Amino acid sequence: MAGMERADAARNRARILEAAAQLFAERPAQDVTMDDIARKAGVGRGTLYRRYPDRASIAVALLDEHERALQERLLRGDPPLGPGAPPAERLAAFYAAMVRLLEDHSHLVLGSEVGRSRFETGAYGFWRAHVRALLVAARVPGPDALVEVLLAPLAPEVYGYQRAVLGLTPGQVTEALTRLTAALGPAPAAGASSAGMT
């Protein structure tokens, strides 16, 4: 372990995170200044910058715990989210859960620079790996490029736009993704009637 965190430091970290969560909840992340957070947390600017060099890193920290929880459920939770169910069902469950996550916390991401850095977060790679594994399990051919296409609507900016501007419901997004995935599948045996569009 690389040195214990001092007690006061831990306390302040908690304060900062809590203050930031409140502020991000009540107005766009863009409009929350580092100063706001420091003041609300009862902490000096220097202290804030020591741990979190910018807004994005705070948002990521806040997001992290929620994402971890979902990852845990994907790996070891009950079906259909966890292992045990057929791939298509697990995918549908994943979409629903992911939409739920976005629904609850996308405000952390929208409007700050997190959108970009979030991709670098380990979490996004995790979702990708998960979906890819399910596609492979379902014998969908050429999963590599498909994964990205299937994940794109869950990019925070895109999702936020679909919800806020277009007025789509979370259910509609989930359903569209599920239907899309359901339409995929192993190349039909020669001669089998295909349902695809010509």
Next chain:
Amino acid sequence: MAGMERADAARNRARILEAAAQLFAERPAQDVTMDDIARKAGVGRGTLYRRYPDRASIAVALLDEHERALQERLLRGDPPLGPGAPPAERLAAFYAAMVRLLEDHSHLVLGSEVGRSRFETGAYGFWRAHVRALLVAARVPGPDALVEVLLAPLAPEVYGYQRAVLGLTPGQVTEALTRLTAALGPAPAAGASSAGMT
């Protein structure tokens, strides 16, 4: 017509656009300040702000002409992009063209706040309407939510990420989208063998 534009004003507008195009090409839009643009264009700050209240509006102006050109081709160009070809082919052609457009000009959008405002641009609505119409023509059921999902990978941020970080080629993106769309289709008649994944 709401008043002619003065000759000097027109000249300066052109200068500004040209300067901005050069600057955006050589470094991330984020890092180009309004001052940079004004200086390079040989124009005062006030003049710049008069027409373009922020970076985003400049980028949108630059993007506009390219987007209009593609719109024109979609409406009145030769098949498969224009009318005449079967919907699936037109969609594939559209994807390819759109990827090309992003390939050439996504740097205008990435990193500035355009990402957001771009959605409000008429252009995005146009793409949506186009794809939706093609889905309808192909008798794909429930096109409304699907359109968004199919367009999501073409959101500039997402596309840029797939290209830069993931290393996907333009061709891969196009192909994934095309395959996805091809898999869609009218609900198969009861009893017909489905190629979809279970």
Next chain:
DNA sequence: GATTATGTGGACACGGTGTCCACTTTACTA
């Protein structure tokens, strides 16, 4: 050539960011 409206440009004030360093607190050691 005079008048008016439109366009221009740079000075300015404001606000946020990130840095820096003297000070305080904690954890360790004798």
Next chain:
DNA sequence: TAGTAAAGTGGACACCGTGTCCACATAATC
């Protein structure tokens, strides 16, 4: 328990970009 080193803290500060404002210049109109 006192002393010491390391870690943490907080606010003052300088920097930079933004957007506004207004005195001036230039083009269109009479």
